Amino acid sequence: MESLTNRKKVVSNKPMTFIEKLYLPAIFSGMFITLKHMFKKKKTIKYPEETRVFAPVYRGQHVLKRDEQGRENCTACGLCAVACPAEAITMVANERKKGEEHLYREEKYAETYEINMLRCIFCGLCEEACPKEAIFLTDRIVPTEFERGEFIYGKDILVESIEERIDISKRQNTGKRGVV
Amino acid sequence: MVKVTIDNIEVEVEQGTTILNAARQIGGEVVPPAMCYYSKLPGSGGKCRTCLVEVAAGSSADPRPMPKLVASCSTPVMDGMIVKNKTSDRVHENRGGVVEFLLANHPLDCPVCDQAGECHLQDLGYEHGSQKSRYEEEKRTFEPIDIGDTIKLHMNRCILCYRCVHVADNLTENRVHGVLNRGEQAEISTYIENAIDNDFSGNMIDVCPVGALTDKTFRFKSRVWFLKPMEAERSCNKCSGKAVLWMFGNEIYRVTARKDKYGEVEDIDGKPGWICNDCRFENKEVSKWKILGPRVIDRHSVISQGKYETKIETSTKKIN
Numbered sequence: 001m002e003s004l005t006n007r008k009k010v011v012s013n014k015p016m017t018f019i020e021k022l023y024l025p026a027i028f029s030g031m032f033i034t035l036k037h038m039f040k041k042k043k044t045i046k047y048p049e050e051t052r053v054f055a056p057v058y059r060g061q062h063v064l065k066r067d068e069q070g071r072e073n074c075t076a077c078g079l080c081a082v083a084c085p086a087e088a089i090t091m092v093a094n095e096r097k098k099g100e101e102h103l104y105r106e107e108k109y110a111e112t113y114e115i116n117m118l119r120c121i122f123c124g125l126c127e128e129a130c131p132k133e134a135i136f137l138t139d140r141i142v143p144t145e146f147e148r149g150e151f152i153y154g155k156d157i158l159v160e161s162i163e164e165r166i167d168i169s170k171r172q173n174t175g176k177r178g179v180v
Numbered sequence: 181m182v183k184v185t186i187d188n189i190e191v192e193v194e195q196g197t198t199i200l201n202a203a204r205q206i207g208g209e210v211v212p213p214a215m216c217y218y219s220k221l222p223g224s225g226g227k228c229r230t231c232l233v234e235v236a237a238g239s240s241a242d243p244r245p246m247p248k249l250v251a252s253c254s255t256p257v258m259d260g261m262i263v264k265n266k267t268s269d270r271v272h273e274n275r276g277g278v279v280e281f282l283l284a285n286h287p288l289d290c291p292v293c294d295q296a297g298e299c300h301l302q303d304l305g306y307e308h309g310s311q312k313s314r315y316e317e318e319k320r321t322f323e324p325i326d327i328g329d330t331i332k333l334h335m336n337r338c339i340l341c342y343r344c345v346h347v348a349d350n351l352t353e354n355r356v357h358g359v360l361n362r363g364e365q366a367e368i369s370t371y372i373e374n375a376i377d378n379d380f381s382g383n384m385i386d387v388c389p390v391g392a393l394t395d396k397t398f399r400f401k402s403r404v405w406f407l408k409p410m411e412a413e414r415s416c417n418k419c420s421g422k423a424v425l426w427m428f429g430n431e432i433y434r435v436t437a438r439k440d441k442y443g444e445v446e447d448i449d450g451k452p453g454w455i456c457n458d459c460r461f462e463n464k465e466v467s468k469w470k471i472l473g474p475r476v477i478d479r480h481s482v483i484s485q486g487k488y489e490t491k492i493e494t495s496t497k498k499i500n
Contacts, residue, residue: 077291078403082485093400107324108292108400131291 054139056170059122061140062115063166064159065133067105072159073134076110080126080135088119089126105132113158117142117151127173136168182259186210187267199252199263200231204442211442212265213275215282215300215389216341217253218444220452224346225253228339229278230304234271237262249274276308284315285364286390287336295391297404297482300443301339322367327357328376330396330461331385335367338392344368344384351380351454368392379418382460386437386445397461398426398434405482407433409475414468418456420448424475432464441478 019025045052054060065073076093094111096104103109126135145151160166168174181192186203187210193202201219203211212233217225231253235246240260249271252263265271283305290296322335340359345368348355356376360369376384384393407426414421426434437445437455445453463469477484 075291076400077296078406079291082403082405082482093402095400106289106292 057172058139059124059137061138061142062158063136063138065136066160066162070162071103071105072109073105073132074110075106075108075132077131079129079131083125083129085123086119086121088116090114113155115153117153136171138166182257184257184261186263187265193257196256199233199255199257202257210265212252213304214253215339216343218343218387220444221343221346221350224343226251228341230275232271232274234264234268235261236264279304279308282339283309285319287319293391294394294399299391300389328381332394332396332399333368334392337390338368339390340366341389343387344393347383347387352378379456380454382457383454395434401433402428405485411472411475412469414470416456416459419459420453421459422448422453423455423459425469430466432466435460
C-alpha cells in the first residue's frame with residue numbers, strides 16, 4: 001500500500017562495515033558530546049536552596065483568602081467541591097454566631113475545609129468556580145512528606161494568616177466578580 | 181373544548197383553562213416560568229409577572245391582538261387565541277425587566293442560601309438576569325427570624341409571591357401569618373412573631389420559590405447537589421407519608437414532599453401530596469422509612485451533578 005502521509009522511515013538491514021564493528025568512532029563521538037556538555041551552563045538548580053521564578057499564574061498549593069478586615073471569605077457554598085474533578089475537596093459548614101462577625105464574612109462559614117493534596121491535580125477549577133474569591137492556587141509548591149495522612153490539608157494550613165498575606169493579585173481569577 | 185395556539189403549537193383545552201395551564205399541557209419550552217402561581221393552591225398567581233406572554237390574537241371572534249402582555253397564569257384561553265411566549269422578543273425583553281425588579285432587593289447570597297440549586301429565581305436569573313445590577317439604592321434588609329422552631333424566615337430573599345400565605349389558607353382555618361405593611365415595606369410575618377405550630381406548616385418551605393422559608397433542621401447542613409434524593413414512604417396517620425428523602429450516605433439530611441418539574445408537589449391518590457411536620461422534621465432515621473428507590477431527576481439539573489450512580493440508575497429505570 002502506498003503511504004498517505006509519507007512520514008514513515010524504512011529500516012535498512014545492511015550489515016555493518018569493519019570500522020563500524022569496532023564501535024570506537026561511535027564511542028568517541030558519544031563521549032565528545034558528553035564532554036561538550038561539561039562546559040555548558042547547568043540546566044539544574046540546587047533546590048531547595050535555590051528556587052525558580054514561577055509565573056504568577058502557576059497552580060501550586062491552595063490558599064483560603066481573608067478580606068481586608070481579616071474575615072474569612074469562604075462561605076462553604078460547595079461549588080469548589082462540585083467542580084473538583086478529582087473529588088479532593090470536602091467541607092462542613094456552620095452558622096456564624098453573634099460576636100463572630102470579625103472572623104467570618106457571611107452568616108455561613110466552613111467549619112472544616114479539607115483538600116486531599118494526593119488527589120488534587122492542580123487544575124484550578126476550584127479557583128474558577130469560587131463565587132467569593134476565597135480559594136486561590138498560589139505559586140508555592142506542596143512540600144513532600146513521608147506519611148500519607150499529612151497530605152490532607154485542613155484550615156490550619158490553607159487559611160492565610162492575618163499578618164502574612166499571600167499575594168494573589170496577579171492571578172487571572174482575581175477581581176472577576178464585580179460588586180453586585 | 182377550545183383551540184388555542186401557543187408558539188405555533190395548537191392544543192385543545194377545556195373552556196376556562198388559563199394560558200399557563202394550556203402551555204403546560206403542551207409541555208417543554210413553551211411553558212412560561214411561574215414564581216407565584218401554584219396549581220395546587222387556589223387563589224395563587226397574578227403577582228410576580230414572570231409568566232407574561234404576548235397574545236397575538238384574542239380569539240377567533242375578535243382576532244385583535246391584546247395591547248399589553250398578559251399574565252398567563254390568570255388569563256383564560258379563548259377559542260382561536262394565538263399566544264406567543266418563546267417566539268416573542270417582547271416577552272423575553274419584558275421578562276428580563278421583571279427579573280431585574282425581582283432581584284432589585286434580593287441579596288444574591290446564593291452561596292449561603294439553602295435553596296440554591298433548586299431555586300426558581302436562580303433559574304430565572306440565569307436565563308434573563310444581567311451581569312450587573314442597575315439598582316444603586318441600598319437593598320432593604322431584615323434580620324432572619326424563626327417562625328416556629330423548625331422554619332427560618334429570611335425576609336431579605338422573599339419576592340412576596342404569597343404562596344406560603346395561600347398554603348396556610350388552604351390547610352388551616354386560622355392562619356397566623358401573612359403579609360404586613362405595604363409597598364416596599366411589605367414583609368411576611370406572624371402576628372407579633374407568633375410561632376406557627378400547625379401540623380402542616382412545613383409545606384411553606386416546599387412552596388417557597390426562593391430561599392425565604394427554609395428548613396431549620398437542614399440549615400447549612402449540606403448543599404442539595406451533594407445529596408441523593410430517594411423516594412420513600414412511611415405509614416403516617418396525618419398525611420400520605422410519601423416523601424423524598426435527601427440522603428448523604430446512609431443518613432437522612434432532609435425530607436421534602438415529592439415535587440414535579442414545575443416545583444409543585446405531586447398529586448398522590450388524586451390529592452396534593454403535602455406532608456406533615458412529623459414526616460418532615462421528626463423522622464430522620466432510615467429505619468423509620470421504606471426506601472423505594474432513587475428519584476428521577478432531570479440530568480441537566482445541578483442536583484444530578486457528579487452522581488454517576490444516579491445517572492446509571494435513572495437511565496436503566498427509563499429503559500425498563
